[in-house]
Amino acid sequence: MTSTAFGPAELLHLLKARTSSAQPSPITHVENLPARAGRTAPWPDWAAADLVSALTAHGIKSPWEHQATAATMAHSGTHVVIATGTGSGKSLAYQLPALTALLNDPRATALYVSPTKALAADQLRAVARLNLSGVRPATYDGDTSREEREWIRQHSRLILTNPDMLHHAMLPGHSRWASFLRRLTYVVIDECHAYRGVFGSHVSHAIRRLRRTAARYGGTPTFVLASATSGDPADAASRLTGLPVTAVTEDASPRGAMTFALWEPPLQPAPADLNHIPSQPTSSPAADGAVPLAELDEVELPQVRRSALRETADLLTDAVTAGTRTLAFIRSRRGAEVVATIARRQLDEAVPGLGDRVAAYRAGYLREDRRQIERALLSGELLALASTNALELGVDLVGLDAVLICGYPGTRASLWQQAGRAGRAGGEALAVLIARDDPLDTYLVHHPSAVFGRPVEATVLDPTNPYVLGPQLCCAASEAPLTQADLELFGGEPARAAVEGLTASGALRRRPSGWYWTHPGRPDVDLRGAGGAPVSVVEASTGRLLGTVDQGSSHMMLHTGAVYLHQGVSFVVDDLDLDDAIALVHQEEPDWSTHARDVTDVSVLGVRSRVDAGPVSLFLGDVEVTSQVVSYQRRRIGSGEVIDTKPLDLPVRDLRTVAVWFTITPDALTTAGVEPPDVPGALHAAEHAAIGLLPLIATCDRWDIGGLSTANHADTGAPTVFVYDGHPGGAGFAERAYATATDWLSATREAIAACTCETGCPSCVQSPKCGNGNNPLHKPAAVQVLDAVLTALTTTGAPALDTQALDTPTT
Ligand SMILES: [Zn+2]
Numbered sequence: 001m002t003s004t005a006f007g008p009a010e011l012l013h014l015l016k017a018r019t020s021s022a023q024p025s026p027i028t029h030v031e032n033l034p035a036r037a038g039r040t041a042p043w044p045d046w047a048a049a050d051l052v053s054a055l056t057a058h059g060i061k062s063p064w065e066h067q068a069t070a071a072t073m074a075h076s077g078t079h080v081v082i083a084t085g086t087g088s089g090k091s092l093a094y095q096l097p098a099l100t101a102l103l104n105d106p107r108a109t110a111l112y113v114s115p116t117k118a119l120a121a122d123q124l125r126a127v128a129r130l131n132l133s134g135v136r137p138a139t140y141d142g143d144t145s146r147e148e149r150e151w152i153r154q155h156s157r158l159i160l161t162n163p164d165m166l167h168h169a170m171l172p173g174h175s176r177w178a179s180f181l182r183r184l185t186y187v188v189i190d191e192c193h194a195y196r197g198v199f200g201s202h203v204s205h206a207i208r209r210l211r212r213t214a215a216r217y218g219g220t221p222t223f224v225l226a227s228a229t230s231g232d233p234a235d236a237a238s239r240l241t242g243l244p245v246t247a248v249t250e251d252a253s254p255r256g257a258m259t260f261a262l263w264e265p266p267l268q269p270a271p272a273d274l275n276h277i278p279s280q281p282t283s284s285p286a287a288d289g290a291v292p293l294a295e296l297d298e299v300e301l302p303q304v305r306r307s308a309l310r311e312t313a314d315l316l317t318d319a320v321t322a323g324t325r326t327l328a329f330i331r332s333r334r335g336a337e338v339v340a341t342i343a344r345r346q347l348d349e350a351v352p353g354l355g356d357r358v359a360a361y362r363a364g365y366l367r368e369d370r371r372q373i374e375r376a377l378l379s380g381e382l383l384a385l386a387s388t389n390a391l392e393l394g395v396d397l398v399g400l401d402a403v404l405i406c407g408y409p410g411t412r413a414s415l416w417q418q419a420g421r422a423g424r425a426g427g428e429a430l431a432v433l434i435a436r437d438d439p440l441d442t443y444l445v446h447h448p449s450a451v452f453g454r455p456v457e458a459t460v461l462d463p464t465n466p467y468v469l470g471p472q473l474c475c476a477a478s479e480a481p482l483t484q485a486d487l488e489l490f491g492g493e494p495a496r497a498a499v500e501g502l503t504a505s506g507a508l509r510r511r512p513s514g515w516y517w518t519h520p521g522r523p524d525v526d527l528r529g530a531g532g533a534p535v536s537v538v539e540a541s542t543g544r545l546l547g548t549v550d551q552g553s554s555h556m557m558l559h560t561g562a563v564y565l566h567q568g569v570s571f572v573v574d575d576l577d578l579d580d581a582i583a584l585v586h587q588e589e590p591d592w593s594t595h596a597r598d599v600t601d602v603s604v605l606g607v608r609s610r611v612d613a614g615p616v617s618l619f620l621g622d623v624e625v626t627s628q629v630v631s632y633q634r635r636r637i638g639s640g641e642v643i644d645t646k647p648l649d650l651p652v653r654d655l656r657t658v659a660v661w662f663t664i665t666p667d668a669l670t671t672a673g674v675e676p677p678d679v680p681g682a683l684h685a686a687e688h689a690a691i692g693l694l695p696l697i698a699t700c701d702r703w704d705i706g707g708l709s710t711a712n713h714a715d716t717g718a719p720t721v722f723v724y725d726g727h728p729g730g731a732g733f734a735e736r737a738y739a740t741a742t743d744w745l746s747a748t749r750e751a752i753a754a755c756t757c758e759t760g761c762p763s764c765v766q767s768p769k770c771g772n773g774n775n776p777l778h779k780p781a782a783v784q785v786l787d788a789v790l791t792a793l794t795t796t797g798a799p800a801l802d803t804q805a806l807d808t809p810t811t
């Protein structure tokens with residue numbers, strides 16, 4: 001191994017040197033995290049001797065304390081979740097009890113479930129190399145051939161699979177799995193923090209179906225879950241499995257010291273080409289304001305921050321020049337390629353040939369390619385990688401000096417996972433978070449306590465979402481008739497209500513012995529379904545499928561005339577056929593971008609919970625969101641000049657979901673200093689920033705949520721800001737926002753106030769997915785609104801909100 005000449009502090013100083021001294025330092029905070037010594041434990045005396053000797057032969061001399069604790073709990077039959085940091089060896093915690101069980105009882109079986117095929121493949125390698133007799137581990141996924149499947153069902157005692165296979169193959173065909181399920185002793189759910197939102201809610205029911213089906217054959221497995229560090233992992237694991245789960249969270253693995261810097265690229269005047277705002281909202285509901293189209297103007301971007309990609313490429317260049325082994329995390333594949341390309345070019349300019357020591361790395365690469373890159377990095381032949389978060393799952397890279405994180409990865413759990421890649425045994429490491437032009441990133445680099453002073457966020461999922469529960473109950477009924485007792489397993493009262501509804505609609509039939517699925521074929525349920533079939537984007541001249549867009553976003557992104565970007569290549573949509581869920585496009589590089597406009601309305605269906613705080617009220621409830629994409633603008637790339645506005649004829653879409661909203665009286669707004677003409681802009685700006693900050697407290701993405709603000713809403717009769725889950729039935733995000741409203745809105749207020757721009761920028765109140773062209777927006781008045789709301793909520797002592805009480809919808 002080569003070794004860098006620089007420690008983390010020197011390296012950070014060197015990176016900063018690029019910034020001109022006339023500008024404020026890009027480093028907003030430096031956190032020094034001390035080293036931690038590891039604590040080992042003896043091998044548990046119940047562990048199978050063959051297993052212990054195989055593990056010892058592979059270099060594991062003894063387990064860390066947390067591994068031994070979790071393993072022993074699982075061995076004694078306690079359902080356990082181990083939630084510790086990257087590289088803390090969570091695998092051993094389930095390998096010990098599960099493999100011991102398989103060695104002690106030659107008929108016992110175990111099931112391992114991971115969110116990705118790649119991770120299952122890595123786990124298979126780890127177990128296979130132990131060469132334990134009679135275990136016959138095998139992966140079972142979409143690539144497994146029919147013959148292999150047959151062999152696996154009959155002979156494998158450790159099957160590694162994913163939730164989709166469980167849902168689509170194993171559970172519907174359970175009779176063929178009878179002997180495997182009868183002897184099922186352990187179920188391992190790896191990377192369980194990945195199961196969040198609607199997907200997580202579906203998976204939680206697939207797991208309940210697995211429990212029910214196994215029980216029918218006599219299997220009562222113990223569950224062992226592994227999670228990245230997460231807030232309240234026991235609660236999340238219980239929601240996921242429906243079982244009482246005990247958490248092991250104290251990480252006893254050793255860690256080197258780390259210097260962690262927060263970095264904000266400097267503001268600079270907007271070059272003309274940055275006025276081109278990408279026309280593609282990447283998903284979900286966009287619209288967020290009921291403003292007449294006639295009022296809409298062109299957006300001005302007087303100042304923007306230097307792009308985080310560009311900044312990351314420069315830092316990577318400097319780090320490599322200094323001989324530092326560095327990994328840069330970039331959110332998109334294309335971004336990773338761009339960073340690698342810029343860094344390579346800059347390095348070659350400095351020292352010809354040096355550029356060859358930087359590579360891009362992403363999930364789509366073949367395993368052989370990935371292994372080769374890992375080896376090259378280990379040997380020092382490669383000094384740096386620009387990667388998507390492909391590394392988070394199942395790839396082993398050690399011995400890095402520095403990690404650059406381009407843009408907040410969405411959760412503190414991911415942030416720590418990425419930062420945890422830096423540091424070699426006993427050595428010191430540097431991590432740098434480079435803020436993107438986004439309110440959440442801005443907030444974080446100015447509020448280090450939000451990064452370093454808090455536990456990671458709780459994983460949010462909602463098994464009672466009726467849009468998940470209904471279809472999942474149909475799946476369960478198609479596997480075996482549902483009994484009264486089953487309804488407890490699937491959630492009690494909400495499940496009873498759902499079954500009644502399904503019976504009334506004819507989906508299920510009531511018989512004395514239970515509820516039956518009486519239709520030919522199985523229910524068509526997609527675990528990752530966002531409602532409706534995704535729209536295929538097809539090149540008309542060649543028939544080539546370019547990609548898919550979820551139905552919710554298709555009206556915004558794929559309307560006739562829309563410019564659609566695919567891997568940097570520009571296409572124009574000729575026709576959007578909603579009946580066949582297909583958009584035909586042709587390749588074209590027009591000198592304009594397109595910006596869809598929509599009209600959205602929210603009506604309140606019911607209030608689940610409310611807080612009255614004088615002039616301010618806060619609500620959680622069920623809403624119906626109707627939206628219609630009505631027109632689009634073509635804007636000249638470069639100048640942003642509006643060429644024309646074209647009407648569109650697209651149907652209205654309805655979304656029944658859950659929202660959090662607040663109202664404030666007009667008098668209170670006036671008292672707060674917000675003049676009546678500024679009210680719409682103030683509410684709209686507050687709404688954008690609030691959406692941008694919600695991921696701080698819930699494990700969601702800003703694309704998962706939508707909003708609407710209005711100076712007078714028909715149902716509330718007051719100035720109102722709504723923020724709603726962008727998924728039918730809700731995904732738990734609005735509920736979380738309601739429960740932590742003061743934290744959430746305080747952070748929103750701080751993010752706006754901390755931004756040094758004058759009238760609003762993408763770092764504070766502008767939104768990349770605004771259905772109203774970011775107009776009107778009033779940045780200073782947004783702060784005044786939020787101040788007034790927060791004062792009211794805190795002085796009336798908004799009660800400590802009890803999320804448990806919110807589980808049952810009142811509809
Ligand atoms: Zn700003």
Ligand SMILES: [Zn+2]
Pocket residue numbers: 287288289684688767769770771772773774775
């Ligand atoms: Zn907006």
